[in-house]
Amino acid sequence: MSEPDFGEAIRAQPANLREAARAFDEAIGDADLSGFADGTLVLSGIGASYYALSAAVWALRGAGRRAFAVRSSELTAAREARLGDAYVLVSQSGASTETLDAVDAIGDAPLIAVSAREDSPLATAATLRLPLGQLPDTTVSTLSYTATVQCLGMLCDSLLGRDRGHWNSLPYLVERLLTDSEEAVTSLVPAFSSIRTLDAIGGGASAGSAEEAALMTREALKLPALGIETRDYLHGPLEPVGPGFGCVVFGREREHALAASLGDYGADVLLISDLTPAVPSGVRVIELPEVSELARPILEIIPVQMLVERLAGERGLVIGPLTRQQSDTKVAL
Numbered sequence: 001m002s003e004p005d006f007g008e009a010i011r012a013q014p015a016n017l018r019e020a021a022r023a024f025d026e027a028i029g030d031a032d033l034s035g036f037a038d039g040t041l042v043l044s045g046i047g048a049s050y051y052a053l054s055a056a057v058w059a060l061r062g063a064g065r066r067a068f069a070v071r072s073s074e075l076t077a078a079r080e081a082r083l084g085d086a087y088v089l090v091s092q093s094g095a096s097t098e099t100l101d102a103v104d105a106i107g108d109a110p111l112i113a114v115s116a117r118e119d120s121p122l123a124t125a126a127t128l129r130l131p132l133g134q135l136p137d138t139t140v141s142t143l144s145y146t147a148t149v150q151c152l153g154m155l156c157d158s159l160l161g162r163d164r165g166h167w168n169s170l171p172y173l174v175e176r177l178l179t180d181s182e183e184a185v186t187s188l189v190p191a192f193s194s195i196r197t198l199d200a201i202g203g204g205a206s207a208g209s210a211e212e213a214a215l216m217t218r219e220a221l222k223l224p225a226l227g228i229e230t231r232d233y234l235h236g237p238l239e240p241v242g243p244g245f246g247c248v249v250f251g252r253e254r255e256h257a258l259a260a261s262l263g264d265y266g267a268d269v270l271l272i273s274d275l276t277p278a279v280p281s282g283v284r285v286i287e288l289p290e291v292s293e294l295a296r297p298i299l300e301i302i303p304v305q306m307l308v309e310r311l312a313g314e315r316g317l318v319i320g321p322l323t324r325q326q327s328d329t330k331v332a333l
Contacts, residue, residue: 004135006220006312006319009142010305011178012135014171017298020133020147021167024154031128035110036159039085040066044075046098048141048215049090049114049148051227054208055297056152062293063160075102086110088155092137092144094120095330114151116144130155139321140219142305145212146174146298153294166292173289177302184286185306191268191284192307193314195246198223199238199267201258202250202300203230205293209250209272209300220308220319230255242266250300259283270307272300 041060043053053069060067070083072091076098087106091099094115103111103125113126116137123129130151137144150167157164198217202210207229214227228237230251238261241247245267249259256277263269263282271277274288274296288299312319 003320004138004143006138006140006142007309009135009138010302010309013143013146013302014175014178016133016135016143016147017150017174018171019135020131020150021154021170023131023133024151025164027128027130028154028158033128033159035127036086036088036112040068040083041086041088041159042068042070042075042084043088043090043152044070044072044099044102045090046072046096048145048212049092049096049099051208051211051215052090052145052148052152052297054211055149055205055294056156058205059153059156059294060160065160072096072098072102076105084109086112088112088114088152089122089126090114090148090152091120091122092116092132092141092148093330094122096122097330100125112155114148114155116147138319140216140308140319141212146301149208149298150295153292156294167295170291170295170298173291173299174302177288177299178306181286181303181306184284185303185310188268188270188284188307189310189314192246192270193311194244195223195268196244198225198246198248199233199241199262200225200227200248200250200304201230201233201255203255204251205296206250206255206300209297209304210248212297212301213248213250213304216304216308219322220312221315221317230258234258238262238265246270248272248304270303272303274299 057069094117111126113122113129116132132147200210200213211227214225217225243266247262247267247269259271260280269283274290
């Protein structure tokens with residue numbers, strides 16, 4: 001099967017999210033979640049699957065639940081495998097070697113698998129498998145990333161006894177954002193086409209958006225990129241910022257002030273926020289509709305996907321299969 005076109009995959013996300021939500025409702029159905037109802041919940045993945053965990057962990061902790069995001073590679077030792085009472089392991093393919101090693105390490109603990117493939121080793125090992133929609137994803141993740149964030153958000157609502165009805169409007173909001181952001185993204189291309197490196201910064205539930213934005217930049221644009229949590233960034237990593245830097249900042253009040261500072265240092269800055277800031281000189285803003293904290297990362301990453309597609313075209317790059325894949329990251333299916 002050929003690689004889906006990156007731009008077409010971006011625009012297919014409303015339909016995929018709609019289908020993935022329907023599939024989630026069907027899968028969760030009468031599932032017994034009692035093994036996940038209390039105690040310590042560990043959520044785990046690798047790469048983009050790990051970055052997608054951020055909002056879910058933030059929301060669970062905010063509701064008083066002990067929840068931790070741990071990279072799959074850290075769960076392979078016996079001591080680390082006893083961190084949780086129950087686990088949620090995420091792998092789009094269901095075949096990431098680190099995640100499958102984690103399955104072996106956690107033994108018979110209750111396990112939810114979030115995976116696009118029901119025949120994958122991860123799915124077949126799990127107590128419950130939650131799907132990600134039926135559309136094939138791009139190698140530089142688009143469809144599966146946003147579907148994963150949605151799936152984890154809906155799972156959080158289920159575990160916390162919350163109504164999931166607010167997810168019904170998400171595909172429409174994504175559709176509208178794709179249209180409404182078009183002009184703003186186009187205006188960013190001249191400045192961002194000349195950057196030498198990119199810093200992506202986000203706080204709280206948006207930290208994962210920063211990490212995913214940096215990963216996408218490295219994979220698709222072949223540029224050095226850093227994805228980092230806001231408070232970490234303030235303690236030194238922002239020191240080299242100046243002309244030649246592109247900065248994408250996700251968040252609210254503190255991130256608004258940071259975006260202004262980065263612009264003053266000479267960086268080209270995009271601020272993505274659901275709160276309208278007083279726009280500082282030199283900072284470009286894409287304003288998001290206000291949604292739940294669990295859904296916000298989905299809207300945050302859409303303009304970045306659009307910008308990456310445009311910048312790849314400017315650089316003469318085709319976003320497709322990765323050229324430096326290592327042989328020990330996936331098991332054969």
